[in-house]
Amino acid sequence: MGAAIVPWHARRVRTTDEPPAVLAEDVSKTFLDHGRRTTALAGLDLAIEAGEFVSIIGPSGCGKSTLLRLIGGLIDADRGALTVAGQAPADGRRAKRFGWVPQSPALLPWRSVRDNLTLLPGLNRGQGRGPVADDEIDALLDSVGLAPFADSLPAELSGGMQQRVSLVRAFALRPPILLMDEPFAALDEITRADMRFLLLDLWRDTRATVVFVTHSIAEAVLLSDRVVVLTGRPGQVADELTIELERPREHGLEDADAFHHHAARLRASLNKAADADGGPASDVDGTVQP
Ligand SMILES: Nc1ncnc2c1ncn2[C@@H]1O[C@H](COP(=O)(O)OP(=O)(O)OP(=O)(O)O)[C@@H](O)[C@H]1O
Numbered sequence: 132m133g134a135a136i137v138p139w140h141a142r143r144v145r146t147t148d149e150p151p152a153v154l155a156e157d158v159s160k161t162f163l164d165h166g167r168r169t170t171a172l173a174g175l176d177l178a179i180e181a182g183e184f185v186s187i188i189g190p191s192g193c194g195k196s197t198l199l200r201l202i203g204g205l206i207d208a209d210r211g212a213l214t215v216a217g218q219a220p221a222d223g224r225r226a227k228r229f230g231w232v233p234q235s236p237a238l239l240p241w242r243s244v245r246d247n248l249t250l251l252p253g254l255n256r257g258q259g260r261g262p263v264a265d266d267e268i269d270a271l272l273d274s275v276g277l278a279p280f281a282d283s284l285p286a287e288l289s290g291g292m293q294q295r296v297s298l299v300r301a302f303a304l305r306p307p308i309l310l311m312d313e314p315f316a317a318l319d320e321i322t323r324a325d326m327r328f329l330l331l332d333l334w335r336d337t338r339a340t341v342v343f344v345t346h347s348i349a350e351a352v353l354l355s356d357r358v359v360v361l362t363g364r365p366g367q368v369a370d371e372l373t374i375e376l377e378r379p380r381e382h383g384l385e386d387a388d389a390f391h392h393h394a395a396r397l398r399a400s401l402n403k404a405a406d407a408d409g410g411p412a413s414d415v416d417g418t419v420q421p
């Protein structure tokens with residue numbers, strides 16, 4: 132069979148018959164909390180191809196974390212169809228297809244850095260890739276400059292170092308899909324800039340599909356193949372921006388005209404999405420002034 136034209140996005144021509152890494156069609160999610168209904172997402176359509184790095188950006192409370200939790204099979208959609216490599220997300224979760232990088236590192240405080248990486252939950256239960264070999268852990272720690280801290284406890288590391296361990300942990304099992312929810316939001320700007328390039332290095336070696344939630348325009352442009360802009364709650368896709376910057380993305384790219392052009396486009400799109408909803412865009416940080 133030849134390449135199929137994908138109906139949900141007129142600009143994209145697929146060159147594979149494999150199912151997309153993530154396919155959401157008309158997905159809605161409403162929460163019921165103490166009798167109050169909150170519709171987080173309504174009628175969301177999104178397709179992400181295997182190996183794509185896609186950022187999700189949008190106003191606070193528009194359902195970004197909810198979308199990640201739906202993709203990761205932690206919660207179910209009320210309406211619409213959502214598949215991960217053609218499977219139900221819950222099956223993907225059971226098959227350990229996902230790596231998670233939350234906003235704060237969530238390391239086990241009583242375990243050393245090494246044990247946080249080797250003793251991944253459920254690793255020895257015959258699922259996934261099996262235990263991570265010691266030399267592989269050493270190589271990963273070395274690649275993020277943490278080899279001397281393999282036997283330290285998390286409390287002995289800075290916040291940035293802990294988040295590096297969290298990144299390595301997510302990549303250690305080489306999951307096909309990485310779900311990242313504002314993983315660098317709690318870090319200072321300099322550490323954050325380093326972490327972005329570290330992430331790109333790790334990703335380049337694995338080519339996992341990444342779904343990356345961020346409030347930073349600069350981060351979205353620097354990292355992504357494509358940025359998906361959500362409207363205010365209930366979130367749905369307002370716009371998509373393909374980032375046509377060559378890889379590998381190098382330090383200093385943020386100063387290039389092409390970078391500013393993309394950032395300006397993305398900012399305009401965010402403002403439009405927020406205006407359309409009548410909500411504020413003020414929670415989108417303004418680290419880039421195009
Ligand atoms: N378990 C839950 N129970 C009730 N309401 C929820 C639950 N999870 C999320 N919500 C609501 O759904 C909406 C979307 O939440 P979500 O956390 O997905 O937003 P977000 O885009 O990630 O926001 P932020 O940028 O602030 O992290 C919010 O109004 C939130 O209060």
Ligand SMILES: [Mg+2]
Nearest residue numbers: 195196197312
């Ligand atoms: Mg969130």
